Amino acid sequence: MALPCKTGAAFKKYLLLLAQENCEFRMPEIKSLLSVYGGHFNNLQDAHGKSPFCILNLPSEEMARKLMKRTVCAKSVFELWGHGKTFTEFQQSVLSYPLEKMMPYLQPNSTYKIIIHTFNKTFTQKEKVEKINAMEFLPFQGKVNLQNAENIFYVLEDYGSDPNKAPKEPFEIFFGRWIADGQRELINSYSVKKRHFIGNTSMDAGLSFIMANHARVKPNDMVFDPFVGTGGLLVSSAHFGAYVCGTEIDYNTVHGLGKATRMNQKWRGPDENIRANLRQYGLEKYYLDVLLSDASKPVWRKAPLFDAIITDPPYGIRESTRKTGTQKEIIKTDLFPESHVPVQLNYHLSEIFSDLLAFAAEFLVTGGRLVYWLPVYKPEYTEEVLPRHPCLKLISNCEQMLSSHTSRRLITMEKVKDFEEKDQHAHLADGQYLPYQGHNSFREKYFSGLKKRTVREERARSEMVNAENVISKRKEDA
Known part of the structure; x- marks a missing residue:
């Protein structure tokens, strides 16, 4: 699925939260829009065909914002700070994110909030608060502001494609800083x-x-x-x-x-x-x-x-x-009258x-x-x-x-x-x-499947044969 792309220090990981409709259209749309802005599609991870989570390598936050100004297949994009298949792996991944990239958004004079987003599993508010408290290993120094926070962080959990068979623990956990929303309101x-x-x-x-x-x-x-x-x-x-x-x-x-x-x-x-x-x-x-x-x-x-x-x-x-x-067959080449x-x-x-x-x-x-x-x-x-x-x-x-x-x-x-x-x-x-x-x-x-049409044709053929047999029998009797 991924196209080759030269990645280096200038590239950062971003997480796309994709819409759950028209799933086949999502990646082609993202590829097309990236090509508009001179970017290259470099898909690092797409867990499963209907997964709403997709990790991309992008050269800048500006390109991520441009992408979200056009896409209707993606809900949001996040600067990805870490992810893992277990909480321990997730925690280690987040802590390994460069501190100098974190600190501008964790300053004492800033405000923030953390939102829990789960795919195919619901949790009570109490359970969500517990998940938020589990993020205290990060050096947040600012004040919590649930109404108008300067910096918004997301914990996103993937519980698979079947909501009726959701596991107790998520298949993968992601943490990132919200950058922008897509154009779903269009x-x-x-x-x-x-x-x-x-x-x-x-x-x-x-x-x-x-x-x-x-x-x-x-x-x-x-x-x-x-x-x-x-x-x-x-x-x-x-x-x-x-x-x-x-x-x-x-x-x-x-x-x-x-x-x-x-x-x-x-x-x-x-x-x-x-x-x-x-x-x-x-x-x-x-x-x-x-x-x-x-x-x-x-x-x-x-x-x-x-x-x-x-x-x-x-x-x-x-x-x-x-x-x-x-x-x-056209014989004349004269011009047609206006009333034609x-x-x-x-x-x-x-x-x-x-x-x-x-x-x-x-x-x-x-x-x-x-x-x-x-x-x-x-x-x-x-x-x-x-x-x-x-x-x-x-x-x-x-x-x-x-x-x-x-x-x-x-x-x-x-x-x-x-x-x-x-x-x-x-x-x-x-x-x-x-x-x-x-x-x-x-x-x-x-309007009619192949089998139905075949049955109808066979019935018509059978009726025609029967009619022909009746006619020939009448001729013989006569």
Whole structure:
């Protein structure tokens, strides 16, 4: 899991307290954010897959603070003073921490408090006080201030991933000085429930911020969503200071018309649109525009325009997969009259992903990132089915469960080489798009598992055979 990193005296150990949701997304987010600030991911310890504790080597406290100003997957970061698997080992580790690094926070004219944090086990207040008193081996000289302490210290205990089988003693104990909290409050303040304009597939606020962090969105970046919908992914990028734009094929969605998604509201209001969402959060200055356009037919000048492409393509579940076109052979080349309405055709998932990667390869700046969701039917999933392109490098692949047999994977790719004309028609190897071929192929698998579909097909085949037998018998009798 760890990437190589040169560590020396300038590096210090920091402890991350991670959130317990979207666990697969946590480390890729931290890696991406560290790369934004010129740091390297150096994971010294990650006890188990769902552990909330992760020890990192970071060059400075400033970088730790920068990290926490962006992350929604981490709750807090601490300057780690010591840790151990037993209390004796823990005590020795803390006492071995350089005294000259401790003393600025233990001065007589300072105030402090100690907080006990336990993972998957609860304790009474009396038991917590006993744990605090056990830290008296440290030379605290300041005064205790529980309301407004200058220095806050944490004792953190890990009791494993199963709260029903928590051991009597913790698997590991950590002690550190609190540095900063993450941006978990953004999940509530940007909640879709409070948003002015929403749709059936509006992205969860937490996931939209994770996607922006995976894409390494920075101030003054230009971020694009080719399947923008109600613009939920634009909001998170604009929050981080990026200028946002998108395209959408559905006229009603772009203009905020038609039936409302909210309960007890029949029609959308006159001011329900993507721009109003950005205005709601004071981010309207970052709104460039949203075009009524077909993602399969890019309208942009051919050049690297975007620093990041962040999108959630339609799967055919709640939103249909459509593109403009015609099944008829075009004889005339005359311009269409103004009253012409383009015909819409089925847009197969295999085409969606091949077009998306080709678009990213051509229109992303080198070093820019493509972040998108890939629906997966688990019995058929292998890494070989992941869309690939010679200009794009796979950075991370994180799974979110949808049902017992389906999930979706957040794919992050980075443009690593300039686009050339020979890359224009780069496609996957034969068979790699097989799970996504055919209209509504994923939809059918989503609503019906492979076994159910097989049983249904066998029943239909059996009924057809029986019908044929009945017909032939009647002919013989006649």
